[in-house]
Every structure is written in structure tokens, then in C-alpha cells.
Amino acid sequence: MASVWPRLEHLLPHVQKPARYIGCEDGAQTPRHGSGIVSWLLTYPDTYEVGLPNQGLQILYEILNERADAAAERSYAPWSDLEILMRRESVPLFSVDNHLAASDFDVIAFNLSAELVYTNVLNCIDLAGMSVRSIDRTDSDPLIAIGGHCAYNPEPLADFVDFVVLGDGEEVVGDITEVLAEWKHNGKGTGTREGVLRALASVPGVYVPSLYDVRYEGAHIAEVSPRFGDVPERVEKRTIADLGEWPYPRSQLVPLTEVVHDRLNVEVFRGCTRGCRFCQAGMITRPVRERSADQVRTMVTDGLKRTGYDEVALTSLSTADFSGIRQVIADTVSGPGCDQVSVALPSLRVDAFTVGIAAQIQRARRTGLTFAPEAGSWRMRQVINKLISEDDIYQTVESAYSQGWRRVKLYFLTGLPTETDADTMGIAEIARRCVRLGRTHQRSASVTVSIGGFVPKAFTPFQWFGQNNTAELNHKIGLVRDATRRDKAVRLKWHDPKATLIEGITSRGDRRIGAVIEYVWRRGGVFQEWSEHFDHDLWLEAMAACGLDIDWYVHRHRREDEILPWDHLSAGLHKDFLWQDWRDALDEAGLEDCRWTPCYDCGACTGYGIEHVVASAAPPAGGSQGTGGARAPGVSSRPAVQPRQVVGVAGS
Amino acid sequence: MTIRIEFSKYGKIRFTSHRDVARMWERALRRSELPMAYSEGFSPRPRMSFGLALSTCHESDAEYLDIHIDPERAGSIDLESLTLTLTRNLPDGIVATRAEKIDRNTPSLQEAVTSCTWQIDVTDTDEETAAGAVARALAADELVVTRRRKGKEVTDDLRPQLMGIDIIGPTEDGVRMVAELGTKPRSVRPSELLAVLQPPLQEWRVTRLNQWIIDDDGTRREPIPRRTSASAPVGAT
Numbered sequence: 001m002a003s004v005w006p007r008l009e010h011l012l013p014h015v016q017k018p019a020r021y022i023g024c025e026d027g028a029q030t031p032r033h034g035s036g037i038v039s040w041l042l043t044y045p046d047t048y049e050v051g052l053p054n055q056g057l058q059i060l061y062e063i064l065n066e067r068a069d070a071a072a073e074r075s076y077a078p079w080s081d082l083e084i085l086m087r088r089e090s091v092p093l094f095s096v097d098n099h100l101a102a103s104d105f106d107v108i109a110f111n112l113s114a115e116l117v118y119t120n121v122l123n124c125i126d127l128a129g130m131s132v133r134s135i136d137r138t139d140s141d142p143l144i145a146i147g148g149h150c151a152y153n154p155e156p157l158a159d160f161v162d163f164v165v166l167g168d169g170e171e172v173v174g175d176i177t178e179v180l181a182e183w184k185h186n187g188k189g190t191g192t193r194e195g196v197l198r199a200l201a202s203v204p205g206v207y208v209p210s211l212y213d214v215r216y217e218g219a220h221i222a223e224v225s226p227r228f229g230d231v232p233e234r235v236e237k238r239t240i241a242d243l244g245e246w247p248y249p250r251s252q253l254v255p256l257t258e259v260v261h262d263r264l265n266v267e268v269f270r271g272c273t274r275g276c277r278f279c280q281a282g283m284i285t286r287p288v289r290e291r292s293a294d295q296v297r298t299m300v301t302d303g304l305k306r307t308g309y310d311e312v313a314l315t316s317l318s319t320a321d322f323s324g325i326r327q328v329i330a331d332t333v334s335g336p337g338c339d340q341v342s343v344a345l346p347s348l349r350v351d352a353f354t355v356g357i358a359a360q361i362q363r364a365r366r367t368g369l370t371f372a373p374e375a376g377s378w379r380m381r382q383v384i385n386k387l388i389s390e391d392d393i394y395q396t397v398e399s400a401y402s403q404g405w406r407r408v409k410l411y412f413l414t415g416l417p418t419e420t421d422a423d424t425m426g427i428a429e430i431a432r433r434c435v436r437l438g439r440t441h442q443r444s445a446s447v448t449v450s451i452g453g454f455v456p457k458a459f460t461p462f463q464w465f466g467q468n469n470t471a472e473l474n475h476k477i478g479l480v481r482d483a484t485r486r487d488k489a490v491r492l493k494w495h496d497p498k499a500t501l502i503e504g505i506t507s508r509g510d511r512r513i514g515a516v517i518e519y520v521w522r523r524g525g526v527f528q529e530w531s532e533h534f535d536h537d538l539w540l541e542a543m544a545a546c547g548l549d550i551d552w553y554v555h556r557h558r559r560e561d562e563i564l565p566w567d568h569l570s571a572g573l574h575k576d577f578l579w580q581d582w583r584d585a586l587d588e589a590g591l592e593d594c595r596w597t598p599c600y601d602c603g604a605c606t607g608y609g610i611e612h613v614v615a616s617a618a619p620p621a622g623g624s625q626g627t628g629g630a631r632a633p634g635v636s637s638r639p640a641v642q643p644r645q646v647v648g649v650a651g652s
Numbered sequence: 653m654t655i656r657i658e659f660s661k662y663g664k665i666r667f668t669s670h671r672d673v674a675r676m677w678e679r680a681l682r683r684s685e686l687p688m689a690y691s692e693g694f695s696p697r698p699r700m701s702f703g704l705a706l707s708t709c710h711e712s713d714a715e716y717l718d719i720h721i722d723p724e725r726a727g728s729i730d731l732e733s734l735t736l737t738l739t740r741n742l743p744d745g746i747v748a749t750r751a752e753k754i755d756r757n758t759p760s761l762q763e764a765v766t767s768c769t770w771q772i773d774v775t776d777t778d779e780e781t782a783a784g785a786v787a788r789a790l791a792a793d794e795l796v797v798t799r800r801r802k803g804k805e806v807t808d809d810l811r812p813q814l815m816g817i818d819i820i821g822p823t824e825d826g827v828r829m830v831a832e833l834g835t836k837p838r839s840v841r842p843s844e845l846l847a848v849l850q851p852p853l854q855e856w857r858v859t860r861l862n863q864w865i866i867d868d869d870g871t872r873r874e875p876i877p878r879r880t881s882a883s884a885p886v887g888a889t
Contacts, residue, residue: 005664009664012667012709013709013855017669018667018708018709019667019668019669019672019708021667022664022665022667022668023664024664024665024743024744024745025743026743254679256665256668256672256676256743257668257669257672258671258672258675305683306683307679307683308678308679308680308681308682308683308741309679309682310682340690340696
């Protein structure tokens with residue numbers, strides 16, 4: 001294994017931000033490779049600035065390097081300027097740790113957190129010097145793996161990858177390493193590739209697409225069947241029962257150059273049972289597994305001391321739900337030598353409790369606070385099960401302005417199931433009323449409204465919903481824009497509906513979409529999540545060239561009996577639970593958080609013999625968001641179906 | 653209290669920018685638990701001032717920054733152990749080499765430094781070609797470069813700022829030379845010099861060897877004077 005550095009260093013003076021390619025971060029390792037050691041190249045298929053902070057990749061990097069039988073290095077997609085030089089000078093994709101060629105590794109494992117990076121995966125495989133289709137690769141080529149949230153519908157990438165990992169990676173990477181170590185010990189001989197893939201398929205949580213046949217009837221999938229008896233009919237995700245046993249990353253990487261989220265990150269819990277129906281993360285990461293407050297404190301204190309950062313983010317899908325959040329924050333901002341430390345809470349609930357926490361951590365600089373009501377009307381929020389009353393929103397916002405914040409940022413989705421113009425206009429109404437409330441406290445009060453087009457995802461109750469088309473989304477965004485145009489204190493931002501459409505193609509696509517991804521990649525369509533590279537027309541051209549219908553893939557409502565492309569995989573959730581939740585959504589019936597109420601048997605706990613790990617048996621005080629306290633009307637436990645609620649009476 | 657620190661930058665880390673290095677120092681100072689003085693305002697930052705920026709990709713023996721210590725918590729700071737502590741808390745490739753207390757009225761590094769000595773390795777040429785190019789530059793009355801600044805074309809004469817240049821000898825794939833370039837009214841970069849030579853030379857590795865301050869009495873010294881006398885100016889031999 002020879003370093004490509006001597007060749008690479010001659011290219012770096014000629015590219016933008018060369019520090020992205022040098023490694024050398026504090027926390028970086030110098031793994032030792034050898035005959036008995038399985039080598040992993042953990043690759044983030046986007047730029048270093050976006051990929052370096054990824055906590056999943058950093059966790060696996062440490063866990064693998066702690067093993068005697070594994071060595072893990074990291075790689076990121078080179079930006080276009082370096083890619084041109086690499087291709088001209090025949091420099092392959094490389095790791096940033098020892099600067100080894102990607103093809104020297106046993107596995108190249110990609111972390112997928114967004115659909116638009118799929119063409120970058122193909123580009124990285126190609127830059128590594130291999131055929132992009134798994135069937136064309138040879139025994140000596142590394143195995144290509146994917147994991148991360150997008151892996152729950154891996155079918156569009158089925159032809160390009162060798163195996164897929166579902167769920168938490170902490171334990172399964174060890175199991176995979178053991179299988180590969182034996183293969184490597186036996187010399188990785190000719191014709192053994194299928195054998196090792198068969199062995200991998202027997203590891204719970206590992207899906208090997210090439211071991212399954214897909215049969216179509218017309219446009220629809222008729223059957224997905226394993227090709228061999230020892231290959232499971234359904235692949236279940238992996239879940240670690242206790243996050244407390246995995247206090248990773250222990251040595252978070254401190255980059256030498258600017259990246260997104262450049263701060264210490266401490267994951268306070270994994271999973272979320274708020275039950276927002278649009279949210280794939282909340283569905284696939286169940287159940288809730290909290291760390292103890294003591295462990296969080298230790299990770300924060302040690303992390304700040306080691307890294308020299310002055311900011312720590314307490315991360316999770318809804319950090320205000322963490323039991324004992326107040327105490328942890330109080331200890332962090334008042335600890336010895338912590339006088340200059342700031343705490344970031346990336347995802348906050350919309351309620352007064354949250355503002356109280358924010359006041360605790362932003363003592364001096366109160367510029368902006370961010371909340372996500374997600375929808376403009378109470379009716380719509382019942383459909384999506386984001387049970388925030390009007391009162392919650394206005395009390396929260398008023399409390400923020402009255403305590404000195406000048407700007408409130410509100411996130412919304414549009415294109416949601418059953419959304420009417422009145423629901424959409426509710427976004428503008430909320431924005432305007434927030435500004436009016438703010439002005440009573442601050443002359444310069446402003447609201448930033450950010451609207452994203454909704455893309456239905458696998459393993460959510462909305463997986464059957466036909467996504468809005470570009471014209472519908474443009475119409476809805478236009479409604480809000482026209483209604484807020486004259487109000488200078490309302491700043492409106494929105495996600496390009498054209499990008500939403502393309503995300504929709506791959507989000508619920510099947511194996512036939514692979515040809516589309518390859519078509520776009522072969523014509524230079526990389527870095528599609530970057531607006532300067534995004535090429536909407538190229539995707540439409542690719543769909544047409546492959547004879548595939550966008551309406552059928554993106555905008556069509558699915559039926560209950562349809563075999564979905566990911567039905568042979570499982571996130572633990574029973575399909576009938578999801579279907580019932582989808583019917584409840586259409587009936588505008590909410591569903592409480594199961595952390596503090598009886599189990600609905602969604603399957604995520606019962607199926608795997610695990611349960612919530614939550615320190616507090618009672619829901620947090622304040623607000624009505626699916627909690628038992630000041631509960632909003634319309635919040636029900638299944639099977640009761642509530643009558644439609646009128647906007648404005650909510651939150652009694 | 654103000655402490656002037658000298659540091660070097662070598663190896664892979666040469667590909668980081670001046671701003672990247674500033675952030676590394678902020679973290680290293682926090683990790684070293686020095687009683688820094690903080691700026692006023694909503695987001696207080698540790699008070700430090702850097703000298704001349706070093707271009708991304710260049711290495712250096714002679715980088716400087718001034719850090720401001722909270723006088724009430726200063727206690728006794730041992731300058732010998734300070735450089736070791738800082739180096740331990742800096743990334744590989746950055747080494748704090750010397751530290752010295754400076755007077756409150758000391759002019760800032762940006763103001764005081766008037767020239768820098770650079771070691772410049774060029775590729776794809778031989779000693780004779782390089783020597784010819786250098787001799788022509790030294791003999792020229794002016795060395796005019798045109799560059800774009802704020803959308804307008806600006807012409808500068810580099811010749812007054814080319815204070816000296818020597819050919820050191822051949823390297824594996826080119827030639828090593830040493831040049832002293834002025835920093836007033838603006839810093840001339842080694843790449844600008846190479847581009848204006850006839851023929852232009854191809855830059856490979858560049859290292860800043862010294863920064864120079866001229867004292868009121870005309871003495872030429874480094875921002876932290878060395879105990880041994882400074883080397884003679886380039887081109888003076």
C-alpha cells in the first residue's frame with residue numbers, strides 16, 4: 001500500500017481550499033494495515049466541509065480502529081477542480097489519513113444522508129479505478145457498502161453496491177469485519193466474491209442486493225425473492241439497545257479548515273417517538289435511547305478540554321425532550337473555565353419550556369431562535385402529527401421576543417398530504433402575526449420563514465402519498481410569497497421545487513432508477529446537491545432515455561396492496577402500523593408520544609425485544625406538543641378518530 | 653501584558669490558509685488554559701494579532717503573533733515552558749519556537765515589518781536559466797506587473813521591493829534561490845516575482861525564512877531578536 005501523497009502534493013497548489021485533502025486533524029488516526037487486518041475506507045460522498053462533521057462516520061472510524069482486526073481511514077468527494085487534475089494525472093480516490101489509494105482497501109463504505117449525492121457515489125467508485133456496476137467488478141476490487149438513512153431504500157443503488165447496512169452501525173461493523181477477516185485470511189481467491197457476500201447476507205442488518213431477484217408485472221413489482229435458501233427473505237435493521245455503552249466519538253475530529261457545524265457535538269439521545277408522520281429519521285431510529293446526564297456531562301467537559309472548542313451542540317432529533325436537559329446545560333455553561341462556552345441546540349420543540357432553555361444558554365447574544373411548526377394550520381399539523389397548537393406557537397415566539405431575541409426563524413414543509421391553499425396561507429398568517437407580536441417588544445423584530453417541498457420517504461406513514469409536482473409546489477410557495485411580499489420584516493426562503501422533484505425520483509425509486517443515476521453521472525452530473533452543479537433537465541432527459549415515467553415514480557399515490565421497493569427490508573415498523581397511521585393522518589387524528597403513554601406496537605421495540613431508555617418517566621413540562629400536560633384537543637390514542645378541529649380553538 | 657510568539661509551519665499543514673491558522677491558535681490557546689484577555693462585545697474573542705499573512709501552500713520558519721494576557725490573571729508566565737505547552741496543543745507541523753514579552757507601545761507586526769527573506773524552489777529549469785533570469789531582473793530599472801484590484805487594472809513596479817536575490821544551487825528537479833522582498837507599501841509575493849522574471853519561473857516550494865524590522869537607529873532585526881547576530885542581508889555578500 002503506497003501513499004499517493006507525493007503525486008497529490010503537486011496538484012494541491014492548483015486547487016481551491018487544498019486543506020480539505022491533507023487530513024492531519026486533531027483526532028485523526030494513523031491506522032496500521034496488514035495481512036490479518038480488514039481495511040475500511042469510510043467515505044462521505046460530498047465535500048470535506050460537509051462530510052467531516054458527520055458523526056456517524058466518526059463513530060465507526062473510532063470503533064473500527066479500536067479493533068485489532070480492523071483499520072479504518074476516511075475519504076471525501078474531491079471538488080471538481082481537483083477531480084480534473086486527478087483524472088489527468090491518474091491519481092485515484094485517496095484516504096486523507098495515510099493518503100492510500102481507495103482500491104487498496106477491502107471495503108469502501110459510503111455514508112448516505114441525502115438522495116442527490118447518489119451520482120457522487122458512482123463518481124467515487126469510478127475515481128477509485130473500478131467499474132461502477134458491481135457485476136463488472138473483479139475479485140480483487142474492494143467491496144462497496146452503503147449505510148445511513150438513505151440506505152433504507154437502497155434499491156436505486158442496488159446495481160452499484162455490494163452490500164447495504166441498515167440501522168445503527170456500532171455493533172454490525174464488528175460482525176462484518178469478522179466475516180471479511182476470514183475471507184481475507186483465506187486469500188480472497190478467485191470466485192470467492194459471491195461466497196463472502198452470501199456470508200455477509202447472514203449477518204443481521206446486512207442486505208446484499210445481488211442475492212435477490214426482482215420480478216415485475218407491468219410497471220409494478222410482483223415479487224422480490226432471495227436467490228438462495230440461506231438468504232433471509234426480509235432484512236431487519238440493527239439497533240443498539242443502550243447508547244450509554246457507546247460513548248463515541250471519544251476523540252471528535254477537529255478539522256484544520258472551516259467545515260459546517262465546526263464545534264463539539266455530543267449526541268444526547270438517539271431515536272424519537274414524537275411520531276411526526278413526514279419524518280423518516282423519527283420513524284427509522286426508534287426507540288428513544290437516552291444517555292445518562294452524567295455521561296453527557298463527562299463527554300462535554302472532556303470534549304471541550306481536548307478540542308479547544310468554545311461551542312458544544314447537544315444533538316438529537318428533539319433535544320428539549322432530553323430528561324434533565326436544564327441541569328446538563330446549567331452545568332455546562334457554569335462549569336469551571338466554561339465562562340466563554342456556548343451551547344447549541346439544533347432541534348428545538350415549539351414551546352415556552354424551550355425558550356427558557358434557550359435563555360439559559362444564550363445569555364449575551366440573542367440574535368436568532370429557530371423553531372419548526374412544519375405546517376401552517378392546526379388541521380394540517382394534525383395530519384402530520386406535529387401537535388403544536390396556535391397558542392404554543394405564539395406564546396413561544398412572544399416569549400422569545402420579550403426576552404430579547406430579535407429574529408425568529410420558522411421552518412415549514414409544503415406539499416403535505418391533503419394540504420389546501422388555506423393551510424398554506426396559514427404559513428403567511430403565522431409569519432405576519434409573529435412579526436406583530438415581536439414589534440410590541442422590539443422595533444427591529446423579524447421573522448425568517450423557510451419552506452421546503454415535502455418528499456415522501458420509505459418507512460414513514462406518508463410512503464404511500466403522491467408527491468406534489470413542481471407546479472403545485474411553485475403555486476404554494478407563490479401564495480406565501482405574495483401574502484408576505486409587502487411585509488419587510490418577513491424574510492422568505494424556499495427550497496427549489498425542481499430539486500424536490502429529483503429527490504422524489506430516488507427517494508422511492510426501485511432498481512430501474514439505477515440506470516437513471518448512471519445516465520446522469522456519465523454526463524457529468526455530480527455534486528447535484530450544490531445549486532451551481534444541479535442539472536434538473538439532465539435528470540428529466542435521463543428518465544426519458546430510460547423509458548421511465550416521472551409521474552408514476554414521484555406523483556402517484558400508492559395503494560395498500562402495492563409491493564413497495566423496500567418491502568423486503570425492515571426498520572422494525574409493522575407495515576400495518578404505518579398504513580393505519582396513514583389512514584389516521586387522512587382523518588386528521590393525532591397520536592401521542594409513546595414514551596409516556598401505552599405502546600402502540602409499531603414494532604420497533606417489540607420486534608427486537610428492546611425498549612425506550614428514558615431517565616424521566618414524565619413528559620417535560622410546558623407546551624402541548626403531544627405531551628400529557630396541557631394537551632391540545634384532537635390528540636388521541638388509537639383507535640379513536642377525532643372530528644376535524646377548527647383552527648383557532650386549539651390549545652385550550 | 654503582551655507576548656510575541658514566533659512559530660514555524662511545515663509539511664502537509666502548509667496547505668491551510670492564514671485564517672485556518674488563526675483558528676488553530678484560538679483553540680490551542682484555550683487548550684493551553686492561558687489567562688487570555690478577551691475582546692468586549694456580544695461574542696468575546698481572545699485578543700491576539702497576527703503579523704503578515706502567509707500564502708496557502710507556503711512554509712515558514714518565521715511567523716509571528718502577539719497575544720494579550722489578562723493582566724489580573726497573568727501571574728508568572730514562564731516563556732520557556734510556554735512554547736512547549738503551545739506546541740503540544742497545536743496541530744502537527746506548527747511549532748512555537750520562541751516567545752518574548754513585548755512593551756505595550758510596540759508597533760504592530762503589520763506596521764513594523766518592512767521585508768521578508770524567502771527560500772524559493774523552482775522546477776522545470778536549470779541553474780543557468782535561473783541565474784540569467786535573476787541577473788536580468790536585478791539589472792532592470794523597473795519590473796512592471798499588472799494585476800486586477802477591485803475590478804480595475806493596477807500596475808506596480810516590483811523593482812524597488814526586490815532587495816536582493818541569490819541562486820543557492822540546483823535541487824532534484826530545479827533550482828533553489830533566496831530572495832528578500834519588501835512589504836511596503838504592500839507585500840510582494842514570491843509568485844509575483846517569479847512571474848515577472850524573464851523567462852518566468854515555475855514555483856514549487858516556498859519557505860519564509862525571516863521577517864525584518866528596521867529600528868529607529870537603522871538596525872535590522874527580527875520581530876523577536878535572536879541572541880546571535882542576524883544573518884547578513886541577502887545579496888550583500
